[in-house]
Amino acid sequence: MKQNTARTTIPQGRELLTLIFAIGLVLVIGTMNYVNWVGFRRANEQQDITRRIVRATNTLISNLKDAETGQRGFLLTGEEKYLEPYNEALSRIPKELTELTAVTVPRPDQAQRIAALKPLVQEKLGELRQTIELRRSKGSSTALALVMGGQGKATMDQIRKIGEEMESISAERFARQSAEMLERGNEIGLISTFSAVALLALLILATATIQRGTHRRQQLIGELGKSEEEALAARDWFETTLGSIGDAVIATDANAKITFLNEVAQSLTGWTHEEAAGVPLDQVFIISNEETGATVESPVTKALREGSIVGLANHTNLTSKDGRKTPIDDSAAPIRDSNGKVMGVVLVFRNISERKEAEEELKQAEHRFRTAVSAVSDILWTNNAKGEMECEQPKWAAFTGQTFAEYQGYGWAKAVHPDDAQPTIDAWNRAVAEQRKFVFEHRLRRHDGVWRVFSTCALPVLDAAGTIQEWVGVHTDITDSRQAQQALEASEARLRFMAESMPQKVFTANARGEVIYFNRQWMEFTGLSFEQIQNWGWTHFIHPDDVEENVRVWQHSIDTGGFYQFIHRFKRFDGMYRWHLSRAHPMRDAEGKIMMWLGSNTEIHEQRENEEKLSRANKDLESFAYSASHDLQEPLRMISIYSQMLVNGYKGQLDGEAELCVGFITDGTRRMRELLTDLLAYTAVDAKTTDDTETIDLNLVVEEVTQSMKLAIEESGAVVTSDLLPVLSGHRAHFVQLFQNLISNAIKYRCKRPCRIHVSVEKQNGNWRFGVADNGMGIATEHHEKIFAVFKRLHGKKIPGTGIGLAICQRVVERYEGRLWVESEPDKGATFYFTLPVGSEARKVTA
Amino acid sequence: MNTSKIFDLLVVEDNPADVYLLRHALQKAGVNFELTVIEDGAEALEFVRDYKKSGENQQPDLAILDLNLPSQGGIEILTAIRKNHDLADVPVVILTSSSAPHERTQVEKLHISRFITKPADLADFLQIGNVLKELLGSETGPLTV
Numbered sequence: 001m002k003q004n005t006a007r008t009t010i011p012q013g014r015e016l017l018t019l020i021f022a023i024g025l026v027l028v029i030g031t032m033n034y035v036n037w038v039g040f041r042r043a044n045e046q047q048d049i050t051r052r053i054v055r056a057t058n059t060l061i062s063n064l065k066d067a068e069t070g071q072r073g074f075l076l077t078g079e080e081k082y083l084e085p086y087n088e089a090l091s092r093i094p095k096e097l098t099e100l101t102a103v104t105v106p107r108p109d110q111a112q113r114i115a116a117l118k119p120l121v122q123e124k125l126g127e128l129r130q131t132i133e134l135r136r137s138k139g140s141s142t143a144l145a146l147v148m149g150g151q152g153k154a155t156m157d158q159i160r161k162i163g164e165e166m167e168s169i170s171a172e173r174f175a176r177q178s179a180e181m182l183e184r185g186n187e188i189g190l191i192s193t194f195s196a197v198a199l200l201a202l203l204i205l206a207t208a209t210i211q212r213g214t215h216r217r218q219q220l221i222g223e224l225g226k227s228e229e230e231a232l233a234a235r236d237w238f239e240t241t242l243g244s245i246g247d248a249v250i251a252t253d254a255n256a257k258i259t260f261l262n263e264v265a266q267s268l269t270g271w272t273h274e275e276a277a278g279v280p281l282d283q284v285f286i287i288s289n290e291e292t293g294a295t296v297e298s299p300v301t302k303a304l305r306e307g308s309i310v311g312l313a314n315h316t317n318l319t320s321k322d323g324r325k326t327p328i329d330d331s332a333a334p335i336r337d338s339n340g341k342v343m344g345v346v347l348v349f350r351n352i353s354e355r356k357e358a359e360e361e362l363k364q365a366e367h368r369f370r371t372a373v374s375a376v377s378d379i380l381w382t383n384n385a386k387g388e389m390e391c392e393q394p395k396w397a398a399f400t401g402q403t404f405a406e407y408q409g410y411g412w413a414k415a416v417h418p419d420d421a422q423p424t425i426d427a428w429n430r431a432v433a434e435q436r437k438f439v440f441e442h443r444l445r446r447h448d449g450v451w452r453v454f455s456t457c458a459l460p461v462l463d464a465a466g467t468i469q470e471w472v473g474v475h476t477d478i479t480d481s482r483q484a485q486q487a488l489e490a491s492e493a494r495l496r497f498m499a500e501s502m503p504q505k506v507f508t509a510n511a512r513g514e515v516i517y518f519n520r521q522w523m524e525f526t527g528l529s530f531e532q533i534q535n536w537g538w539t540h541f542i543h544p545d546d547v548e549e550n551v552r553v554w555q556h557s558i559d560t561g562g563f564y565q566f567i568h569r570f571k572r573f574d575g576m577y578r579w580h581l582s583r584a585h586p587m588r589d590a591e592g593k594i595m596m597w598l599g600s601n602t603e604i605h606e607q608r609e610n611e612e613k614l615s616r617a618n619k620d621l622e623s624f625a626y627s628a629s630h631d632l633q634e635p636l637r638m639i640s641i642y643s644q645m646l647v648n649g650y651k652g653q654l655d656g657e658a659e660l661c662v663g664f665i666t667d668g669t670r671r672m673r674e675l676l677t678d679l680l681a682y683t684a685v686d687a688k689t690t691d692d693t694e695t696i697d698l699n700l701v702v703e704e705v706t707q708s709m710k711l712a713i714e715e716s717g718a719v720v721t722s723d724l725l726p727v728l729s730g731h732r733a734h735f736v737q738l739f740q741n742l743i744s745n746a747i748k749y750r751c752k753r754p755c756r757i758h759v760s761v762e763k764q765n766g767n768w769r770f771g772v773a774d775n776g777m778g779i780a781t782e783h784h785e786k787i788f789a790v791f792k793r794l795h796g797k798k799i800p801g802t803g804i805g806l807a808i809c810q811r812v813v814e815r816y817e818g819r820l821w822v823e824s825e826p827d828k829g830a831t832f833y834f835t836l837p838v839g840s841e842a843r844k845v846t847a
Numbered sequence: 848m849n850t851s852k853i854f855d856l857l858v859v860e861d862n863p864a865d866v867y868l869l870r871h872a873l874q875k876a877g878v879n880f881e882l883t884v885i886e887d888g889a890e891a892l893e894f895v896r897d898y899k900k901s902g903e904n905q906q907p908d909l910a911i912l913d914l915n916l917p918s919q920g921g922i923e924i925l926t927a928i929r930k931n932h933d934l935a936d937v938p939v940v941i942l943t944s945s946s947a948p949h950e951r952t953q954v955e956k957l958h959i960s961r962f963i964t965k966p967a968d969l970a971d972f973l974q975i976g977n978v979l980k981e982l983l984g985s986e987t988g989p990l991t992v
Contacts, residue, residue: 633944633967634862634944636967637944637965637966637967638862638864640967640968640969641864641868641966641967641968641969641972642864644968644969644970645969648969669967673967
């Protein structure tokens, strides 16, 4: 751009001449005009002086005339008012004289006239003053006489003459000055016209020149722009190209100062283009030996010195501005101009850290592989392309005990069991010939002479061209797993034998619940083949009423992995349905995943039928006992009451024997009633109760019981104590019966000692264990069981009782799935224990 | 209590022995009474349903029901009494050999004056006469035990 500006400020050839001419012309015109202008101005100034002289002269004469007029008036009239013009003129005249003197300074001739004028004016003024004073002092005639003397007139005429002279000279001068001014003005006009024409011509010429110049300049600008664009485009292309290069590029001048660095170079060196421009390369491109850390000579320096392409030694690190070290790989080449002179150097380098890492990884992987090979127990070996053992085989040697010389070539085959050796060699040769994977199993003799079973596998290692380089093989000792497998097979056979020979039906199912095995008993029972009942086929011989629920329960177990249990009917070969109890457990692998289900089906048909029969019989019996004891009460009540009526009605009328008989009747009926009441209570324990279970505080129950037995307790002097008892759920009446019987027994079977009864409780194995302890007569060990039987009594009529109390207690406790027993020794008191489940509910009594 | 008044008592009881004892107990207690005894449950139910007050036929002073009756239970008869406007206010005493708790709960909902289990002891039975006498003498309405 600078060059372009310079070109426009220097005019060329003709343009220069035109310019000089124009300047000369302007100077001449200017000078001429100036001279004329000065002349014009001077003439104008002279004219001005002349005008002022004329005006001042006229004013002076006019004032003198005024003073004379005033004097005349006064002289004639004697009135003072006529002196006013005189006085005014008198006051102005001296000033006017002074001014006149001043304005005539540039005009010496006129000044002379003024000088002549001045005494005349004084004289005139003196004459006027004299006459006025004469008029005042001597009257008008004296004064007029003086006037008449003509002295005053003569002076005034002289003054007028001088005035006229001055005026005429001035008029003459004025005319002369006007003529000069006109001449000067004409000249200026002429020159101006000429110069205007000349300038117009010049302007036309200049315009043409400028137009030509502009055109040319535009041409030049256009040309310049084009070449500049081309240069920019080339530069852009160059920069983009260098920018896109994955390699870093730095260019220097001949003094190794940086002139360019691309983006990759900026990022690797940490220098921006702006920072680095003009900076010596070795400040930006700092390289050192990766291992020694020693500074390395810049390839640029060398390239400049030797003028040839220079590569960088390996293991070079570039240190960036912020201290980062990057392994690089680079080269430098001199840049030459068209004459072959070195102008600078271009340095190309790249980050090779990834390549370095990859190399490092490869190294490590190889190391790892080598370590792994030496660590595995398998025997790894290599054979040459022809299938001969060639190199050192440390693993093989260690296992077989063969020396290098022994296993060389086909020597290894001697370590193979004689029965397996030839088949191995044949198979091996086939694999080598066909260049395919070799798989074989054979026995190898260990160094200590023991034969071990091996599975071997070898693969050919191919080169890029597909030819075999060598064989890599591995021998795996499978002796143990082979034995384990054999053991497993034997075990399975044993289990299968058991499954087949046992009377129970068994099956296995896969994780999806499909039955994959039924034992022989199943086929015998159903009369069907395995194929007919496998998978879900078994559902066809389930009782239609059971099948839906059965499938649901089985599916639930499969889904959840939970234990399966179901009671259902299977159809026998003869069409009869038989009740079975089926169960299945999942078998899981080490990770807990279900591998299979193992199930059994036990026929419980007879057992179930018996249970049902028994249950029915029990129910009938209970129902019978209940109604019997209830209905028997009524006639008994009649016997009882009417025998009493008889006794009362015929008191004293019956003889002794009859009275005794009636007494026996009454006694018998009372006892019969007691028995029936207790029997009723006994059967009622398991009777169907519609009432829901309730929460029962046993402390209140014991309290209620002792209250109801208050009389008996007081009579016996018994002291009843209790632990803090728990709250349970169940039927209140049951617990009242229980404690009532046990406490009343304790009182009934007291001894001579003061009667002490204690109700205790403690937790034992998740149950409550209650104890009702007394210090009474105790029970001999042989009676400990008997006493709980219905109607069983150890004592005679001396101690009243029906023998049902403990039976009721046992029934109550059993209903709550507890147990009742006694611990006692004769004469050492007795403790009746019973257990109840913690938080128990009475078991549901089904009809 | 007006001892000269003759109380009209309705007795539904199938056991003549108990009716005999009841009479005996009331006599012992010194009650002047007249018994209308119905022995059959169905008959009693019919009687109760069709009962109409009239000049001669006044509402009984007390009804004594047994719960265990042939053909119809006492509860049905009691229900019918409470449904019949002409009998609804009659005080009712249950005299039964049954001691089933659910039966007792059921009848107690039907506003009974007493629930008495037939005693097996003569003296206890005779005491019933005094209980009834007291009931007849009280001016209050139906009582519950």
